[in-house]
Amino acid sequence: MRLLTLMAVITLILAAPLGLLDLGLWFKASSNMAEFLVAELGFRVDLIEDAFKAVYETLVISLFGVSSGTLIAYILAPLASPMIVGSRLATLSRLLANAVRSIPAIFWAILFVILVGPGPRAGALALALYTATYLAKFFYEILESVDREHVNSLKVMGLSGLTLASAMYAHTRRQVVSSILFMLEYNVRTAAIIGFVGAGGVGYYILHYMSLLDYPAVITFIAVTMLFVIAIDTLSYLARTRV
Numbered sequence: 001m002r003l004l005t006l007m008a009v010i011t012l013i014l015a016a017p018l019g020l021l022d023l024g025l026w027f028k029a030s031s032n033m034a035e036f037l038v039a040e041l042g043f044r045v046d047l048i049e050d051a052f053k054a055v056y057e058t059l060v061i062s063l064f065g066v067s068s069g070t071l072i073a074y075i076l077a078p079l080a081s082p083m084i085v086g087s088r089l090a091t092l093s094r095l096l097a098n099a100v101r102s103i104p105a106i107f108w109a110i111l112f113v114i115l116v117g118p119g120p121r122a123g124a125l126a127l128a129l130y131t132a133t134y135l136a137k138f139f140y141e142i143l144e145s146v147d148r149e150h151v152n153s154l155k156v157m158g159l160s161g162l163t164l165a166s167a168m169y170a171h172t173r174r175q176v177v178s179s180i181l182f183m184l185e186y187n188v189r190t191a192a193i194i195g196f197v198g199a200g201g202v203g204y205y206i207l208h209y210m211s212l213l214d215y216p217a218v219i220t221f222i223a224v225t226m227l228f229v230i231a232i233d234t235l236s237y238l239a240r241t242r243v
Helices: 002-015 023-039 045-079 087-101 105-116 120-144 148-156 161-171 173-197 202-211 215-241
Strands: none
Touching: 045 087, 045 120, 045 161, 045 173, 045 202, 045 215, 087 120, 105 120, 105 173, 120 161, 120 173, 148 161, 161 173, 173 202, 173 215, 202 215
């Protein structure tokens, strides 16, 4: 209860400068929502096939980001763990991963759109880079959760470097798989957003129809995306429970 009380107080304090305590704002928002629902709400059946194609492209981008990012993170994470490498190299690797991760994925998408042109290739490369640094953080924290006595016994057996990391990964397989599945869920949502800057996926179509003020088309693409995300979340949850 103390934590909830603290969060409630902080929320109220921060809501004031944001103007969220203004009742007029909420009356205006309610009025705008009612007007939108009455005048603009709709669904375009003729765009369902295009929506599924866009969502499929989003899935491909997301899966590539996870698969390639996992490969990079698998090698990078041990280099960021002082239990496996020297403290200087571990610090440098962490700083590198933190620097990349601190930049939102949409900015990496913009960079790759400039480098390779607009389309799903830019989105896939942006998510691969972003996923790699995120998973690297998850992985080295997982590696450092391994009991030190177990690590020392592996070192006594002559394991070091990547072979030592592989043995530690095997010891933490459940956490590693859970992290990968989490990133898949995260990437599906992110891939839908980076399309706003021309990096492919369903976001490109949503932005296109928004610019045309074709809200029924926007709702169609959003609805199909929501169904897809719910399906991915459900499958991911079932997979984690069986690891």
